[in-house]
Amino acid sequence: MTSLSFLSTLSGIAENAKQIAKNSNINFEDHELSHTELVHLLESNSETGKLEALHHLIVQMMHGEDVSVYFPDVVKLVVSENPEIRRLVHIYLTHYAEFNPDLALLCVNTIQKTLYDKNPLVRAAAIRAMSSIRVPAINGIVLLGIQQSINDSSPLVRQRAALAILKCYSLDPSYYDQLVECIRLLLLDSHPLVVPAALAAFEEVCPENFIIFHPAFRRICTLFSKFTDWDKTVALKSMIRYARLNLPKPELTNTVHKDLKLLLESVDYCFYSLLPSTVLAGCCAYYYLAPTNKLDTIVKPLLQLLTDKSTIRLNTLLYIRHITFSRPELFKNHIKSFFLFGSDDVKTSVVKLEVISHLLDPENANYVLPELFYYVFKHPISKVASTAVRTIGHFAKNARSMASLCLNSLLRMLESDNDLIVTEAASSLRILIHNDPQEMYLQYLASIYEKFHVPVAKAVTLWLISEHLQQMIYVAPDLLRIAVRTFADEELEVKYQILDLAVKLYVATLTFEQNESNDEKSNPVVLLYKYVLSIVHFDMSYDLRDRARYYKSLTSAPFTDFTRRILLSNKQLLNSTKNISQDYCLGTTSVCLDDYVQGYVPVPEWADVSVIPEDDVRETDLNIETTTSAGPFSFQNTDIIKPLSSDASTGGNPNLTSTVKPRFVGQQSLEEFYQSDDSSDSEEYEEYEEDGSTAEEVTEEEIEEEENDDVNNGSGDDDNDDQVDDYENEHGESPREEEIHNSTEGYYTKENANTGSSFLSTESVMNKPIIPAEQNLWRSE
Template sequence: MASLSFFSTLSGIAENAKQIAKNSNINFEDHELSHVDLVRLLESNSETGKSEALHFIIVQMMHGEDVSVYFPDVVKLVVSENPEIRRLVHIYLTHYAEFNPDLALLCVNTIQKTLYDKNPLVRATAIRVMSSIRVPAINGIVLLGIQQCMNDSSPLVRQGAALAILKCYSLDPSYYDQLVECIRLLLLDSHPLVVPVALAAFEEVCPDNFAIFHPAFRRICILFSQFSDWDKTVTLKTMIRYARLNLPKPESSSTIHKDLKLLLESVDYCFYSLLPSTVLAGCRAYYYLAPTNELHTIVKPLLQLLSEKLTIRFTTLLYIRHITFSKPELFKGYLNSFFLFGSDDEKTSVLKLQVISHLLDPENANRVLPELFHYVFKHPISKVASTAVRTIGHFAKNARSMTPLCLNSLLRMLKSENDLIVTEAASSLRILIHNDPQETYLQYLASIYEKFHVPLAKAVTLWLISEHLQETIHVAPDLLRIAVKTFANENLEVKYQILDLAVKLYVATLSSEQENEDSNPAFLLYKYVLSIIHFDMSYDLRDRARYYKSLTSAPLTDFTRRILLSSKQLVDSTKETSQSYCLGTTSLCLEDYVQGYVPIPEWADVSILPQDDVRDTEMNINTISSAGPFSFQNTDNVKSLSSETFTEANPYLTSAVKPRFVGQQSLEEFYKSDESSDSEEYEEEESTSEEVTEESEEEENGDDNDGSDDDYENESEESPKKEETETDKTEEYSTTGNANTESSILSTESIVDKSVISAEQNLWRSE
């Protein structure tokens, strides 16, 4: 399927190149057409002049210029017989019809007539243009056009009708009931060009009306492998939401529902796509739908995307970071894939380190910690180095056995000249030491306080000493004395901690036997801090000092001691907040809520789930035409995805996809077995077709006994010709050896009702 999409992409590029080469004769940079020249060319009788003027107007429109002044002259050309001129007029109308509704109404009748054109591309363009003319007065006509085009024989026209539903509903929601019925019929379509657009219309018009979606669910799963890469991405959004609300939650591979299994088998095709967004969409579907023991399927597709270009690598790492937060065991065996490269930019490096922080454990610490220490001291980007410090701190909090090693490393990082490294180290130490206060670490922090040049490091040291005064009662007065000397030049956050340490030290050291407070050094330092704060510029700091002064008016009371000396619970501010957003959303990429964000719904309760028979429907997928430039020849994969119920109900599908064992054979043996199997299948199909034709001829002879002798002679003359053509087809088929294609065509002919074909042929003959 991947090769099919690759060649289809190449063919599209070739067509675009031809179109560019065709229009390259007109060079608008060499000469500028004035308003008078454009009007003259539009009104001329020359098709070349009209085409040149329209090309120039479209180019100016795409550059952002206002060319609405030419609207009356362009509208007249809608009746042109030249398809190129008519196409350019349609493009112009889609942009300016809303601003000129009165003039746009004049060309609606002409566009409506093209709905009956013989060319399906013209019919598809007509319904697209009619729905793009956003004039409420013609919305009823657009609805009639949709109802007509949705029954068209061309899938392009039906696709245009599905796109028109979106525009019709956005302009006038009062047609809700009629549009829902159109969506219901389009969801049951058998062509892969139509169904994805119908799903988009379903999501926009009636996303909660699962009653019309139930019969189409299995059909969509069967057709899923034939969808284009972009269509698969859009389709999976709807399928995930449907499965979570209408299918039971899988606990393991043995208890998975048959319909959910059918969907997951279809999703497997996304992992072989050349488009990264399709691979990510498949991983997203597996993550939210598959049982836990099958999630390993998404690991290798995600790791392969890490070798793509920068934007793809960034998005993939966001997916992996989200997955490893809840299921780190999936990627622990691939830890080396997240080590940094010299070519990684800052954002990619930070995301890799965040993934490593989820995967790091005591078992792989000996391999990962040296790598992290290298990033801290050697990496040229400060942001990456600080993230590595945060990763070490996160690991120390989760692994108690590795805490002493990480603590010693973080204490050494406080002497770094990089402010970001010191800040992250201080933040990690604040949590680690507070959870396990040891006198040795607290004394060390107090001894190097004067060497700190980062405000956060000073604030953390003062906060830890004030919170654990019992362990540091003999070093706290000296630390306060050192801190007060530079109080006026300190950051506001440091000033807060100096005030807190002063008031707590005063209350903790004051005893009932102490009669003279002036002999207490802690009281003198506290009094000095209050006097300095009285002249500080921060009103909040001054208010807090007044509060403490009133509170310490009775320092020996239990109320004062309970407020000031009670231990406080520390909140980890480094906890990731992006994990609350779902995969595949902009909110996850920006790590913030974005308007329009819709989370993945939870699995519905089993008691409210619909019955399985609501998804039973006739799924005649083989009736898709295999001819034409928009056909999909690779139908074998679709048949192999069919469920047991679908296969039993449609036994003709299995005959075209029977696996043939090759083994060690020569080319002659291989093609000989191929021809024999093909001839057997063809004889079976020929016998069934002859029986059907004999029955239909007997019915026609019985009904048309009053026919003329001339008709009977004509039929007798045509019969040997038919036999000759059939024998020619048999000989040609036996020599080709293309078993898969011919068998699918024969199975299609055996399904189609012969009476319907003959009726259509008679209809065309009468016309």
């Protein structure tokens, strides 16, 4: 019965899907539109046809096809009243405007007009589209749009303005002063949606200008808990850098500055995030800012991420590996958390073993070493097994009390059939035996030389015997005899060591009496030496032949102190196993890739106390309150919005003088804009008055008629309400429930809201009173 019910449900879903597909006007898989059909739909009067054509173009564009041939037809649709059409047109323009700058200029004025739309989503899309049209000729217009949008009542519009600063600065850095002032105002914003975008703009435009950052620091720390997870990750980059350069370092007594303590308390919210990057960013902030007694806070969050999926687990292990370079005590009690699982891939297993190598000590060796031995002899992946051998060798070098146990195990590993295991074991033995040469280990290596099939093992054995020749003076000649027999078939690194052993043995055993008697047949070492020189003479390696000639000249006077000091002196080994990842900082791509990545910026060192600013530079009002207000653009009863003046849109910025601020285009055409270089805003205002284009008062009956027309045409408030609902679902609040911005924000009065105007207002909106709540007829309930 249950199966029948389930099948009936599936059949019902299938029928519904067929019906939806049948009723849909857009089907890209079964219906391909030709060039003529697309042009016809784009020029049609039907909004449904225009949407179908635009959807088809966007899909083709996302598949990598070039659809720039339709640019003139798409640009015409920017004047559409349908918000969905305008949204798709904006997407199209951002991709192709840079390649068609002349045509793109034709739609800039229309996009600019939408900055005064009553819908905040439309205004946000307008500033985004205008800043994405990367045409240098409109940089001034983009800047003015940014200056206007940072005073908008909608936080979404202000966020888009902050992101537009990045694009404006990348195109024209000459607007640095104006953009810095915009960033200063945005950093002082009290909405958690705006401040992270302002921090991103700060990092890109003026990362060293902490004068504008000081007043906003405590406000940002207070707002930090309200940031989204991604915003927290972006914000912490700036906060860490600011704290290291402007706050005192935690003392050895673990006293923490009050502002640093405020920041660390804010970072605590990162550890409860479901986004791994936010948790890692919080751990990075604690690692670089927290005092020593607070560093154990990051241990549990990092260990918790080890249970996540493989990519997150690997990145977390890379962070832990970096931390254990300098702070191994944090994870020593959790070393079992880094034991390998069958599901671990090669990279994860290798990083785990590298972490274990930093945590292994005599106290936990009794249960860690058996685990490592199991990996060496039983793990199916050779690279993992060889890394376990390297871990054992690293432990033997650091723990002298366990060196004998590790040496015996490494000597056994030389007989393994796995070449990688033998190579790592020989490399570890080279350091261990050289630092503590014992005759029994050297004799054992010489006795099993013929069993070696890995060139590294042979080269290490010959090198150790030649370096400790005084202890092995009676074993070395026979080892040289065995090695010379297969000289022609050996690798180059083995040939080098055979030549070195022959030369050193010749100088060490030759006495003055033997040299005078010239009885070469009675000394086998001399015969072996000359034989090696003769066969090297015919070797294919230039370097080996040159080295043999050098040795021959050097041994022409074998009894001099110079010769013996060069050939027989002990040499120190350099540790070449240093991991380069410890040179990079947490939170960077370089530490994850173990290599330098272009754009890498290290975390700065703590600033000297003498250059740290006083605490009063960070004094600010922490009373962050949000007030429900209709705002200056939340009109529902009229579509005729009076545009802001150029003075009002600057937000009272004293840096924007009349000589440097860009001219506001308003309603004039682009041809008039580029032809009237010397005309001022007042002259434009007089021309509009002479043409009789001043606004006339709009009655309530006319407003109602326009609303009815919008409803009948399928556009207007219904579309806007749909977008507002989407905005509420995404951000959890209504775009009309917005706070009253700072004192630089202007407001419209009710009288002006009911007045249509097509010219630039010369009266600053700053001089207009704020609408009281009881008089605001468009206030959202």
